[in-house]
Amino acid sequence: MTDHPWQNDLEPLKGIVSARAMKGETMLLNMGPQHPSTHGVLRLLLELDGEEIVTCNPEIGYLHTGIEKSMESKTYVKAITMTDRMDYLNPPANNLVFVMAIEKLCGLEVPPRAQVIRVILLELMRIASHLVWLGTFGLDLGAMSMFLYTFREREHILHIYEMVSGQRMMGTYFRPGGLWRDVPDGFVPAVRDFLDYFPQKLRDYERLLARNPIWMERTKGIAPITGKQAMAWGLTGPSLRGSGVNFDVRKAMPYSGYEQYDFDIPLGPDPGDVYDRYWCRFQEMWQSLRIVEQALYKLPGGPVTADDRKYTPPPRSEIGVSMEALIHHFKYWTEGIRPPVGEVFTVIEAARGLMSCYLSSDGSPHVHRVHFRQPTFMHISALPHMAPGFMLADIIAILGGIDIVLGDVDR
Secondary structure, eight states, X not given: OOSSGGGGGGGGGBTTBXXXXXXXXXXEEEEOSSOTTSSSSOEEEEEEETTEEEEEEEEOOTTOOOHHHHHTTSBHHHHHHHHTTSSTTSHHHHHHHHHHHHHHHHTOOOOHHHHHHHHHHHHHHHHHHHHHHHHHHHXXXXXXXXXXXXXXXXXXXXXXXXXXXXXXXXXXXXXXXXXXXXOOTTHHHHHHHHHHHHHHXXXXXXXXXXXXXXXXXXXXXXXXXXXXXXXXXXXXXXXXXXXXXOOOHHHHSOOTTGGGSOOOOOOOOSSBOHHHHHHHHHHXXXXXXXXXXXXXXXXXXXXXXXXOTTTSOOOHHHHTTOHHHHHHHHHHHHTOOOOOSEEEXXXXXXXXXXXXXXXXXXXXXXXXXXXXXXXXXXXHHTHHHHSTTSBTTHHHHHHHHTOOOHHHHOO
């Protein structure tokens, strides 16, 4: 029997919080799971000594959907639509990593036009994702106008994505062997209009934030991590490159023809802090504009789906005139495709970092096993190392600086 019966309630936390918390010398504070600045349904168990963070323990799972297990009950093509819901701010990247795995299993060659269109949409949605991050991050730190400005610019990108896929976000536009359909006539002019419109807005954002004394006070020197620490904790994307580590899958292991494009990899110093992670993401938007401009210039004609009747649907123009095409269409959507037995691994550079997919086939029309490695699951896991020693108010900047999406984590 202890002197304080309430201490029995802390037994499950033994080894998670410090010995001082077990003695009642520090305070335990629940941040979330409904806190407006957690960017999703996340609980942080904070141990505080005054306003200084002693320990920080994230608790995830509030948004768990069982996407990977649910995909096993679906055919390969039908399972693609579930990937949209993981990182719901960057759905095409989720589609791509899974579709690339199917293409690798089946040996499908994606036509050049489809590859270029994929790159254009991937980079536009990378910008859209970074805009959501910048707007919400600014809202967290008191730069409220940024939220309004960035969401205004994001609407232009969502309009383009809706134009090609029929949906603003969950479009499932990438399919095995290419795309759902070719882009409409208004696609290229809409993208060019955005390329003309957006650079000035980026310059406005830079004038608002880059040397803003309050912004710098809230981000400079906060949660600095070395490149060695970032790699040890599994950080990728801007969270890794903000600490000076030059690794981007688009350069290191090019896919979808990224080796054809000229672009730079923004890097921060070693060690890098919250400000450096912000700066890397900001500069990435400029580089994405460069890639999109090059892709528009080299956009070829031709088909947007591989000509492989075993794994791709027939052209819609043939369905009304060919009984074989109609039967093929019916069997494709009802029975699904049957990739050969085997297992593959694919990896891409998503907006938040390295995203990979392990896919196993047993020769049936249904997904045998699929597993995704999502970047922000690792980033949340690094919070217990990044937060201690900083103030309670800093946790908002630290959390915003790693750009988390809970659908990405709790899949």
